Amino acid sequence: MSGVSFTVxxxxxxxxxxxxxxxxxxxSTACSNGLRDYVQLNVQVSPPSEANSSELTEDILQxxxxxxxxxxxxxxxxxxxxxxxxxxxPETEADPPQQITIRLPLETNLTDATQNLLNRGLLxxxxxxxxxxxxxxxxxxxxxxxxxxxxxxxxxxxxxxxAALQPEIDSTRAAISELFEPSExxxxxxxxxxxxxxxxxxxxxxxxxxxxxxxxxxTEQTKAIAGTGRAIxxxxxxxxxxxxxxxxxxxxAGIPGGEAVISGSFTxxxxxxxxxxxxxxxxxxxxxxxxxxxxxxxxxxxxxPEETEDTADTEDINGSEENxxxxxxxxxxxxxxxxxxxxxxxxxxxxxGKE
Numbered sequence: 001m002s003g004v005s006f007t008v009x010x011x012x013x014x015x016x017x018x019x020x021x022x023x024x025x026x027x028s029t030a031c032s033n034g035l036r037d038y039v040q041l042n043v044q045v046s047p048p049s050e051a052n053s054s055e056l057t058e059d060i061l062q063x064x065x066x067x068x069x070x071x072x073x074x075x076x077x078x079x080x081x082x083x084x085x086x087x088x089x090p091e092t093e094a095d096p097p098q099q100i101t102i103r104l105p106l107e108t109n110l111t112d113a114t115q116n117l118l119n120r121g122l123l124x125x126x127x128x129x130x131x132x133x134x135x136x137x138x139x140x141x142x143x144x145x146x147x148x149x150x151x152x153x154x155x156x157x158x159x160x161x162x163a164a165l166q167p168e169i170d171s172t173r174a175a176i177s178e179l180f181e182p183s184e185x186x187x188x189x190x191x192x193x194x195x196x197x198x199x200x201x202x203x204x205x206x207x208x209x210x211x212x213x214x215x216x217x218x219t220e221q222t223k224a225i226a227g228t229g230r231a232i233x234x235x236x237x238x239x240x241x242x243x244x245x246x247x248x249x250x251x252x253a254g255i256p257g258g259e260a261v262i263s264g265s266f267t268x269x270x271x272x273x274x275x276x277x278x279x280x281x282x283x284x285x286x287x288x289x290x291x292x293x294x295x296x297x298x299x300x301x302x303x304x305p306e307e308t309e310d311t312a313d314t315e316d317i318n319g320s321e322e323n324x325x326x327x328x329x330x331x332x333x334x335x336x337x338x339x340x341x342x343x344x345x346x347x348x349x350x351x352x353g354k355e
Contacts, residue, residue: 035081037106038295041114042085044288045098048120056098060284067280068102071116074276080104099290106294112273118287120237121277123187123208125260126180127221128230128243136179136231140240143172176240180233185221186282189214191258193278195271198263204271205263208278215258222246223254234262236274 045064047054065082072080081103104113128136146169153162191209198205210218225232227248234242242262246255262274 035079035103035105036295038081038103039106039108039110040293041102041104041117042290042292043100043102043118044290045100046286046288048284048286056285061098061100064283064285064287065100067283068100068117070280071276072104072113074280075113075116075273077104077108077113100287106296110292114289116273116277118289119277120283120286121187121280122237122282123190123278124183124235125185125218125221126183126233126235127225128180128233130228130230132179133229136176136243139172139176139179143169143176146172173239177235177238180235183221185210185214185217187278188282189217190278193275195266195268195275197268203264204266204268205261206266206271206274206278208260208262210258210260212258215256218258218260219254219256221254222250223252226251226254234260236277241274 045056045061047056061084065084068082069080072078081101083101085099085101102117104110146165150162150165150169153159153165189210191211191214193206193208195204195206197203221232226246227250229245231243231245233240234244242264244261244263266274
């Protein structure tokens with residue numbers, strides 16, 4: 001033990017006092033790094049309509065929180081506070097609803113954040129039913145007209161008139177959805193998604209890659225629809241994003257490789273938002289905004305339906321996409337044929353919570 005010395009420090013009462021003050025100061029500094037200036041969203045959580053059970057387990061809630069955190073991180077919002085909230089209800093309430101509180105930095109663009117957080121982000125690829133070409137084209141044209149009219153009303157600050165169009169928009173979208181077959185090819189089979197700019201244009205598209213199971217289903221779909229003139233409907237939360245038509249040259253074997261493209265008139269921001277949603281996975285629950293408060297205005301303000309509709313700035317994007325419903329996109333199908341030489345299908349890890 002030669003050459004090594006130890007110093008024994010004994011704390012008297014005053015020294016212990018100073019140490020306590022120092023520790024308290026460190027704790028206060030750590031707390032100050034949290035969200036002192038924030039906006040808070042109170043969100044109602046409920047099981048999705050297709051769920052077999054109405055129970056919201058702790059695992060489901062934690063999965064939901066994880067997906068929300070990933071979506072916010074994808075938007076560059078790192079400092080967030082998300083937690084479940086206790087709700088006081090009458091004793092007669094047998095199955096109390098669940099809420100999540102989300103605190104974001106006060107300077108956050110609340111419109112963009114809310115839109116991207118509350119959408120489930122459920123991707124599904126579905127085959128168009130036979131003998132529906134004319135009906136689909138008419139519905140898409142009608143939807144485009146409604147979306148343009150609604151956007152014009154919003155820009156002229158006629159919010160109530162714009163909100164009054166929403167039921168007709170929803171019913172038209174439901175009618176479009178009925179023109180496509182059910183499908184098992186969903187976003188939970190995605191390996192990756194990437195927003196890319198179309199060469200020579202100021203528009204963007206989103207490339208997606210499926211795992212082995214998804215790639216096999218995609219090959220089956222493209223083989224079944226190739227050369228028929230009918231489309232593969234790419235839906236996000238039951239909203240039609242794109243309708244690629246597969247050329248007859250793929251009728252014998254379909255499109256291999258498991259790569260597809262969601263193309264159209266996407267802006268960079270819209271394409272990046274969709275990329276983030278697809279990468280983070282679909283929420284296992286439905287989320288509805290109940291109220292909004294902030295550190296400056298602690299009193300919660302109840303969320304009004306017409307206000308939440310106004311935050312849906314993707315309406316125009318979806319509308320322009322749906323307007324391409326009868327367009328032959330064989331060039332897009334050719335893009336999807338590219339082999340996955342540099343992007344092995346199975347080496348990409350499946351992101352946790354992928355729906």
